[in-house]
Amino acid sequence: MKDFLFTDGKYIYINAPYAEAYVPEDIIENPNGAPKDSWIAYEYGDGFIIFGICYMRFFENESQARDSVPVHTLMYPNLIETHPTESTKAKLEINGLMDNWRVLKFYHGDILMEANSRKSATNCEAFMKLLTSGKLPRSLSYDEVFTAWMDNYEINGMTPEVPYVVHQAIIAEMYRNPADPSQQFAKVIAANPKIDPRSYIAMNMNAVSAYSSVMSALSFERMSEKLTSSINMTKSGVEQKKSPIEAVITM
Structure with missing residues (x-):
């Protein structure tokens, strides 16, 4: 370019x-x-x-x-x-x-x-918003998303105070299998490394909660919408993740 x-x-x-x-x-x-x-x-x-x-x-x-x-x-x-x-x-x-x-x-x-960027922690916050809104361009391959995030820190002279694995976990949750949005794209590409690394769908946090589990859906927002997705998830027998909180509540 x-x-x-x-x-x-x-x-x-x-x-x-x-x-x-x-x-x-x-x-x-x-x-x-x-x-x-x-x-x-x-x-x-x-x-x-x-x-x-x-x-x-x-x-x-x-x-x-x-x-x-x-x-x-x-x-x-x-x-x-x-x-x-x-x-x-x-x-x-x-x-x-x-x-x-x-x-x-x-x-x-x-x-x-x-030509010369202005360094600011606000720019790092903006990248997080862009990522969690599911609006990063889909021409980025799955692995390039993490690279872009790290580049954003470097451009702004910032060092994340959390391990890189936390960033990778967030990306893994936001990027999903288009054929089955309840499944992380990371699992798809790990099982088939030859798959197009851009063949994911990027979701926002609201959509991710709807596909993760009934517990995460109902504890998020947009209750009527999440009730519908929870009923469909239960009727379809979709495998759900159970958080430690849910285990305590249902003891």
Whole structure:
């Protein structure tokens, strides 16, 4: 993707006639000033603050059909300030994922980001939000998710105060088998190393709780929704994890 960018040492610019970046609409701050719990990006003035992991396309001209242009992934796991010429909203399928996107439109010479990142613990918090919202781009392979997380710490000069295995356990819970969401993708790829490492589904914490067990579902939120998933789980005979708390309660 570096062929489509250039820098003067202060900023990184678009080096293509036209480009688009795609940010999931539901992680952008509510325009009415009431941000969602999971907001990560926001618009201000003529710029956006977004996370530097997003899908992008680089076009020969603005009239070129989107489907004819390959999808690239901007892989800079940190918050960035970007300055598109304009933005629109669209429902698009990108790499097999249908979602509502904020489409950031750039032209040659537009600023994509600063060349030197600003270090902050807030950026590490933002990465955690992006991961647990299930909104990291699916073009990242399963193992690249952990690498991106560690890179985020390094960029911001932070050292996690918990063992790396804790981060790996969180990723294992968030990434699931699309054929059976109750199963961790880690188990699928461990059993078949030749499987496409991008053939997972990334879930948010709410969805993970619904597929883990009746206990975790009913102790989370959205009670009516979780009652339905719990009944279906029980009727289907899905194997469930039992926490020590559940063992104590049912003694």
